[in-house]
Amino acid sequence: MIGPSIHIKGTVSGDEDLLIQGRVEGSIELGQHTVSVGESGKVTADIRAKTVKIEGEVAGDVSGGEKVIIAKTGRVRGNIVAPRVTLEDGAHFKGSIDMDPGDTPAAKPAPKVAGNLAAGAEGGNPELELKHG
Template sequence: MGFSSKSKLQRGAVLTDTLIGEGSVLEGSCISEADIRVEGEVNGDLRTSGEVVIGEKGSVRSEIQARDVTIAGRMEGTVRATGVVRITPSGRLTGMVEASSLIIEKGAVFQGTSRMADGSEDRILSCVVV
């Protein structure tokens, strides 16, 4: 799933992935062009044109805006993705999702609402998968 320690080239600039490590707490917003991986705790907005991955020990409270989002830890708030939002078996999402595609794997928990972001008619979903 998309997180690597290698830098990426985009428009002639070198982009380095952003890691919020285990034991770290970020209070406030993080805005990046590169991918963001959360193994610690974030209490604020995450915005990237890349991917956001919340690791099994990671926790985010607030809003995420990204291309793709993978949740293996905890997320409370709003997730807006132009691509795919995936909740893995260890993941828990409480809040609202707006995405082109939502994947809830067996064992994952989703409590909230979802909205298709492709401009089509809104489709509301409330569920818990356990």
């Protein structure tokens, strides 16, 4: 664990899971392990790990071999690459997310549109389709 009063500049690497509650600037490489950025954590670095869970602030690119989770308190600005990405309600994110779930089943066909009139928002909100040409 990197405690709340610790400030690291440089490359963080290792062979175990890591919880960051302090500040890290540089890069974090824990390829087969989990990196957790706690609520008080502030990371200005690229992160590479098997699983990345962000409850604090991250500015940098994040690569998760398995998954990346941005918790409701998380704030991330950067690009994410991972097979699976989860964003919790309340999380802030700006950037790009590359997802490739691999062996997930094919997407379902889009539902057919029944006609020009359909139900709208909950509570009833009638719609009228307009033609353009």
